[in-house]
Amino acid sequence: LVSIGGETNSEAIAGLVDVDRFAASAVALVDKFNFDGVDMDDETRGKYDPAHVIAYMTSLSNALRPRGKLLTIDAFYYDAVPDKCAAVTGRCFPKQVEPLVDWVHVMAYNVDLDVAKAQAVYASAINDTFSAWTAVLPPPKMVVAVCTEASNSLYRGCAFGPGPSLAVVTLWTQWSRASGGGMALWAGSKDQFLNYTYTTLLTG
The missing domain is CATH 3.30.110 (Translation Initiation Factor IF3)
Known part of the structure; x- marks a missing residue:
């Protein structure tokens, strides 16, 4: 694409x-x-x-x-969460878009600059935010997008605060295979410097 x-x-x-x-x-x-x-x-x-x-x-x-x-x-991330979409990101997902697309990439990163707060958001994602998305989309259309995280900023796809840990990404990948529409990565070009850790995890 x-x-x-x-x-x-x-x-x-x-x-x-x-x-x-x-x-x-x-x-x-x-x-x-x-x-x-x-x-x-x-x-x-x-x-x-x-x-x-x-x-x-x-x-x-x-x-x-x-x-x-x-x-x-x-x-x-919050575009489908009724009490947060307008307040947090200033926009809410238009439901009329759903029949027009093959899938929606939900950017599950860049949620908070604070490490602890971001980690708490990621830890509860499956039970709250992902459920909100599958309430407005057919589950096969909901793709979870993650970002590469690294100590070297050149290899980071995450731009606003920490991204989800590999342990969390592993859980999300398992959830998506069973209950969603797949996984996506920002950015694959950076993952080459990380021995394709994310690509292997998402596709393995």
Whole structure:
């Protein structure tokens, strides 16, 4: 898949006007490099508009699905938690997006700068946040995304506080195989410097 967006491009995504033209350009990119589809990494916060997200995702779906291509979207950890999505991240997952996508990458990291608080969040994820996600998505569409954690900042995919430990990632992988839609990693290119520890764990 080709990923479009990211934190540094959130303003551009929020400012999309011609969603059909955007979808056409995405299809052209997919065709040029023979990608399997598009992953939308919309990390907009303050200017997040659910109607806008539904509009561009609908255009992408209409353009990609007839071609047999995949369409996925990334989401912040709390986007499906009713009492936290608006308060913590300033956005909530639009349920109308679910039928448009093949799966949703739930970014289960960057939750708190405080080590103890972050670890507590990760420890309870399966019982609270993951359950909230599977309440709004068919479980096979809920992909748990984790980040590479390392003492060397060049090898870290985690950007805001500590990521989940390998022990936690192991538990999440087991849970996802039984009750979810799989695992994802940010970033595989960094995992090469960690002897592919995460890749081996997630796919083994």
